[in-house]
Amino acid sequence: LSPPGPGGLPYIGQGLNFSVNSAHKQFTEWAKEYGDIVMFRMFGQPVVVLNNPDLIRKAFSAKDIKSSISDRPPSFIGQFVAGQYNDILFRKYDPLCADLKRVTIQVMYKTGASKAELEALVSSEIQDYVSKISAAEGDVDIIESLQTTLCKLIGVLYTGKRLSTDDPSFQAIADFDRAGNEIITPSVHLVLKVMPWLRHLPGYYGNLFDRTMQCKERLKRDLIQKEKEAGCGLISGLFEKQTTENWITDDMILGVAMDLINTSTLTSRGVISGVYFLLTHFPDVQDRIYQELIAVVGADRTPAVADMSMMPYTQACILETLRFQSHLPITATHTNLTDDVELEGYHIPRGASVYGNLWLVHHDDRVWSEPWKFKPERFLGADGSLLHKDPSLQQMRYFMPFGEGHRSCMGVRVTYDRMFLFVTLLLQRHRLLPPAEGALPSSDPRDLVPGTVLQAPKFYCRIVPR
């Protein structure tokens, strides 16, 4: 039995009926009509949307890999940019993918993500950003200069040191970030997937492909090779691992480096611009964070990640931002390349594109009261403690901003830590106010700027000292 769903024109199916950039809205409409599993076709390709958190977990976490929907479909970037899927993000879920993901996470934590020295470097990058935006007078666009800081944070993760903006390693990251984010845009990537030969022709697609490959070469020459010789960050940590895990090739390390640039800058930009935007909208939330910050950290000491566990309200704001704005409203594409799968009595054909609809999960009004309101307190118990850790709470089953299962996000810890530092380092000494001229755009998440990652609309604010 096939899952129910909207029909459509022969072959084209629903291919012309919605924009890939706001697929989550269309998927959510269809869920109302067809239920928890919806299937439709796009240019002959079956597409399945899972609208219920338990189903998403079941499909994406199944222990038996044959019945888990954890592969990625063939893709242009995986094939031609990552050199035949020598990476994690675009690779099917074979044992090599699972091992590379496991080792990368291990090395990420060992060399960096949880080390105090690295946190100090991350914190200084963010403090520099805060000093820069708070020095500006009048109405400022605080997101404009964020991208440089995000690339510098990747520099810290990869090399274990701060890179200046004229360092060739930093420039290699920033250039790859620009080209990679352009080629990964769904509308661009879709064209290249259907017509991969466009990469050989002059014109927009051929130029973009050439530029991306040049950036890849620079990344290899100016960062990866240098880190291979000496270093103390994630990249040199992966090279060290080659001694015990001899299946790790140099090309895989380059693939991982490319993956983490593209998965981390756009998403981090979404969550940081998103939380600053909401704070500008809600001064009372800023005040409560400030009070908590002063009680735990004081006005002089620099906030550190270790303070986070003592600041439940601040953590609740971070969780609520992730729920409310659901920056990745649908998961990356999943598929099962080897077998057909039975899910809740429905037949999911091999090779179907499968998505988890995280947007719907996070705004389901049967679980979240007033889902379109920004209410950090929903994550707090009556005594003010954080509810997030309590798995018996039904709503926590409905919180999955980083996906679930074998393909879930590798940057969860990094993201929580960074959001905490961006929020506290700014609010300890400053207040975010609406612009003097003009109004703030709406804070309703349905008005976020669509794309692979939802972004806050362009906004101006004033930063004033406390």
Ligand code: HEM
């Ligand atoms: C900033 C907020 C972030 C959010 C909301 C987010 C969310 C997600 C989601 C929803 C997925 C897809 C899961 C799936 O396909 O089922 C994902 C995958 C991934 N994320 Fe993140 N992410 C964030 C930041 C990061 C960062 C900072 C990194 C790296 C340091 C990262 C690395 C990855 C990687 C490598 C994957 C692919 C894993 C795989 O294919 O197995 N993410 N993320």
